[in-house]
Amino acid sequence: MELPEFRATLDRWLDEHAADLAPDRSLGTLDEHMAQLAKVKRLAYDAGFMRFGWPERVGGLGGSPLLRAYLGEALTARDLVEPGIYSMTETLAPTMIDHASPALAAAMVPRLLSGDETWCQGFSEPGTGSNLAALACRAVEDGDGWRVTGQKVWTSLAQYAQRCVLLVRTGPLDVAHRGITALFVDMESPGIAVRPIETMHGAPEFCEVFFDDVAVPAGRMLGHEGQGWSVAMDLLPYERSTALWHKAAYLQRRLGDLVEAVADHALDPVQVGETVQLLAAFRARSRATAHRLAAGERLGPETSVDKVLVARAEQAVFDLVEAGLASDVLLEEDAAASRWRSEYLFSRAATIYGGTEEIQRNIIARRLLDLGDDR
Ligand SMILES: Cc1cc2nc3c(=O)[nH]c(=O)nc-3n(C[C@H](O)[C@H](O)[C@H](O)COP(=O)(O)OP(=O)(O)OC[C@H]3O[C@@H](n4cnc5c(N)ncnc54)[C@H](O)[C@@H]3O)c2cc1C
Structure with a gap:
């Protein structure tokens, strides 16, 4: 579908379904915003709108990324979603599409688009924010997979997330960005502890996340071992x-x-x-x-x-x-x-x-x- 037709069809649908899309109650807490986001994504996904602009191989309906840009604009302009938490989809789905195995991307991306799941981005650590290449959360090979131990911090929405795009160190620190690998981790895995942090605006927007010998299967690697830096460099421009x-x-x-x-x-x-x-x-x-x-x-x-x-x-x-x-x-x-x-x-x-x-x-x-x- 081309942009003018998409805009007209979407605007009509938003008008017709205004009552269904409206928040069930006034939105104040982060819990309420997250519930509203999941509801809107589900309705927009079922109606097809949340699938336009994404490739068919991950459950999308194809078309230009401008279509999904307009969807975000229309939902935000109507005050149906909080813009910060809505951004996560646009940041993390392209990373999965570009770097996960085709089967993993096809299985996972629809869960994010449909609002069934929330994902988070585990990059920053207590000792490394700006200087990301010095990250220390470590993964060691263990049979057919990895075991992760370390800590992340400022991880937005980790307390709601089912999955995390995680940067870990798999090589020695002295090779800096060449020793980093990206993993796609299930947040329910044994050994993960999430501790929300309240910001000064009064919401627990981000968290500390602790990994204690967490098993991650080899198939959950994004890109190749030691190439996590280029995964991150591909993600940040989307963000x-x-x-x-x-x-x-x-x-x-x-x-x-x-x-x-x-x-x-x-x-x-x-x-x-x-x-x-x-x-x-x-x-x-x-x-x-x-x-x-x-x-x-x-x-x-x-x-x-x-x-x-x-x-x-x-x-x-x-x-x-x-x-x-x-x-x-x-x-x-x-x-x-x-x-x-x-x-x-x-x-x-x-x-x-x-x-x-x-x-x-x-x-x-x-x-x-x-x-x-x-x-
Ligand atoms: C609301 C919010 C949500 C966030 N969500 C996430 C998330 O989901 N996942 C995630 O991984 N991270 C997240 N972050 C973390 C964010 O990416 C980091 O806070 C940011 O990269 C800065 O790192 P830092 O906090 O360690 O500060 P530092 O890197 O310690 O910087 C401290 C100060 O020094 C300055 N500085 C540092 N190095 C230089 C330099 N070379 N030249 C000039 N000035 C410098 C910085 O600009 C800053 O003013 C979030 C942060 C916030 C505030």
């Missing part, structure tokens, strides 16, 4: 590009909500203008990236520009919220206000997750502009 497109719709909607909420108060017109400009810049960039992906181009370090722009736009929108609705953001007096407060606080993390702003700027300087030393 910094197509997984972000629907954020523009979300930020646009919240900006509109803000303008309505502060009707009789003044917002600084210069600050509003700068915010709209940042949002437009992100949207234009993200649109170009989505089209490059749809044209079959391989995404790479240039997606760091998308990440810098979305973080700037998100923080600018919520800086404006803080200026216009200061008491809601600072005092948290009622449920409606607490949503503003929670989103404002979470927006502070936009320059950290998916690689910090400083790291993105290093990549832009060194790899795109050829400035300075890459060591």
Whole structure:
């Protein structure tokens, strides 16, 4: 199906099924957001919409990735899904499609698309975030598989996840990124303990995950042994590009909500203008990236520009919220206000997750502009 037809058909379906898709209750807690996401994905999957833009060999209905980008935009614009947790599908499914064995990808990807399962991404460790190549969670070969021991941290949604895309060290530390392997791990495996961490916005968005001699079958390797770094380098551009497109719709909607909420108060017109400009810049960039992906181009370090722009736009929108609705953001007096407060606080993390702003700027300087030393 082509994009114009997809848009029209999807918009009609969303209108007709608005009552089914609406949250069963007001959304506040992360549990409620996760339940709503699973419900919407299930309905959209059964109606076919969640399958467009994904290859047929993993249960998709084919077509351009622009179709699934529009689905994310439409669901977010209608406030049916929380944009951050929705992004996980766009980040992790392409990795499985590119690097898992065809049989594993065909068995697993439909579970993620249909909302039956949640997956998480186990990269960061207590000693390694930005310096990911120094990760220490270790896997040793054991018969026809691996045994994993170590710790991950800041693993988003791990407490809900059935599977984890996990980076482990299988070679010595002195070979840095060449000694890393990617595994697809069942979170129910004996030896895994998950401990949620509450963020300052009040939700247990991420977790510590402990692995104590966890058995992982050989067939769960993504790519080849020692090639986990290239799996990660393929994943991160998705996390910094197509997984972000629907954020523009979300930020646009919240900006509109803000303008309505502060009707009789003044917002600084210069600050509003700068915010709209940042949002437009992100949207234009993200649109170009989505089209490059749809044209079959391989995404790479240039997606760091998308990440810098979305973080700037998100923080600018919520800086404006803080200026216009200061008491809601600072005092948290009622449920409606607490949503503003929670989103404002979470927006502070936009320059950290998916690689910090400083790291993105290093990549832009060194790899795109050829400035300075890459060591
Ligand atoms: C909400 C949220 C969700 C997350 N979800 C996940 C997830 O699902 N899975 C996962 O694996 N991780 C996740 N993370 C972790 C995230 O990827 C890391 O926090 C991030 O990569 C930074 O690593 P760090 O926290 O160890 O900070 P550090 O790397 O210790 O950095 C600390 C500070 O030093 C700066 N810095 C470090 N190195 C340099 C350098 N070379 N040049 C200039 N400045 C530098 C950084 O920019 C930062 O300001 C999440 C984080 C957040 C906030």
